[in-house]
Amino acid sequence: MLRIIDWTIMIVYFVFVLGIGAVLKRYVKTSTDFFLAGRSIPAWVAGLAFLSANLGAQEVIGMGASGAKYGIATSHFYWIGAIPAMVFVGVFMMPFYYGSRARSVPEYLRLRFDEKTRGLNAVSFAIMTLFSSGISMYAMAKLIQILHIFDAPFAWLGLPQAWIFHFSLVISALVVLGYILLGGLTSAIYNEVVQFFLIVAGFLPLVWLGLKNIGGWQGLKANLDPSYTHSWLGMSNPHTNRLGVEWFGLSMGLGFVLSFGYWCTDFLVIQRAMAANSMNSARCTPLIAAFPKMLFPFLVILPGLIAIALPTQNLANLAGTHAATTIEGRGLIPAKMDASGQVIRDKDGTVELDYDLATPNMLLHYFPTGILGLGLTALLASFMSGMAGNVTAFNTVWTYDIYQSYINKKASDEHYLWMGRMATIFGIALSIATAYMATRFNNIMDMLQLVFAFVNAPLFATFLLGMFWKRTTGHGAFTGLLGGTMAAALHHGLTLPQGGVPGVKGGWIAALHIYPSEMAQNFWTAIYAWTTCFVITIVVSLLTRAHDEKELKGLVYSLTERPTQQGLSWYQRPAVLAVVVLAATGLLNIIFR
């Protein structure tokens, strides 16, 4: 039960979030201030925001859920699925993003290729960000409902409990709207940094208590099957590991295509680096983010592992239900229930677990009132940072790449600043609409993966060729992207995961191939999309007229001067940071193999 101290902590946090926006308001004078934070953010601030913008719903809750489901192998989403791509974008790609002075990723595509490539990317990206921010909102409102956070105040005010979902949705939307309208990207970045520290402050004591309780890593090993505590064991065959995917699909699908497609081309994160105060800061942004990213599995995955390893106990008082009955489950994770309150079982009769409750139940299990308020605030913070990241990326792409490019080309800077604020408002309104649409879907993680696979998977092939092969043409890039996305859809339509029913899970054309798991199917969808885009782009580029080399200065590797590292201390050099973080990640893989 939440008490006054918990409410105080939550309210203090919300006051601070809006207060930061209010203080920053007077610094927002031009559209560059609003959309790119005046390109004045120091490297470490941009780095933590780079990390935090990605800390949406899929991170804290989803990674805890995956930890409980797949074990420590979930860390592949960090050690393979993020770090190498973050290093690559910092060392090799940032010189073109930042150096070209493009204001967004689609604008870089305009400079490097042509108008249609930009348009395609801008529109698909805008839709995707609204989608993600809606999902974040939905997940947050759902969580508030499940944890019964607002039950007591609603009962006290005599309001129906059914309104809690709508209330949570609207209030979180209003807070994000408030601080972005006031301070723009600076406000979003500053709040993301606060959120980063808050998430660490809320989860570190949880992991500490949990590990102390279970007897540390050795205790986890003693209580769990080895498949939970090894990240590489049984990876030679999809049937002998918990992920249901083999090492090649994992490292190519997740480690190369999906991960590089996200971290190297997604404007949501790149925007944070573009806001940095110098070329070197921009290059260091993803590298600085990589250090905490590498350690995040211990903060977000371990709670899930601990939750499944604890002895199964009566979950009734934890889950917040008022019924005195014992709820089935394992460890701290309750079984999934259908609408009539019956436990859902799969066809072998095994109870299906509601993994998304792993992390929230850990908080309720270990945290007494007081620090519980802090833990819940950290959860809410993670949702809001994910939402705000999407909204700031959306308003920039909308204003610069859609409105300024196609609707109103020659307006004053004040007008674009105004449009940015308007875009924030209708972007959030559309997110709310998406959130209501999302009430029909269940597993957030799998759905996000599917969207990434279709839209993002081919993207990295386009950027890789565009940045490192000067012969790539606009026609090549455009047809490659279309072809890649179509290949993704086609592959998804022709394959099914084991036990899947044709439909959203795939196989809507015909089920020609059955993958051992949905994850394997997603990874291979991405691999096919990427390869198709790569090949089509090369072929079409060779058939079409090359760009004039003078136009490509600063946009392509062979025609751009290398950024100098002279006069920088060793810890400011991207190459040094890159080697250190890669070596440390390699070491973690060996320790937890």
Added chain:
Amino acid sequence: MGLDIRLPIGFLFSIFGVLLIAFGALSDKAIYERSLGININLEWGIVMLLFGALMLFLGRRGTKV
């Protein structure tokens, strides 16, 4: 930008630290059964206050220069 981010972080964490320390010192010990008998409010409050103070110190020094 005119505002050093370390200052708001410092203030926020100091306030949280003070709140948790005060509540931890006054609260009934029975509620700490779930946190393995550790007064986690008091202990983590001290850590947060120290971190907040460090951020305030760094932020103030950074603003003066």
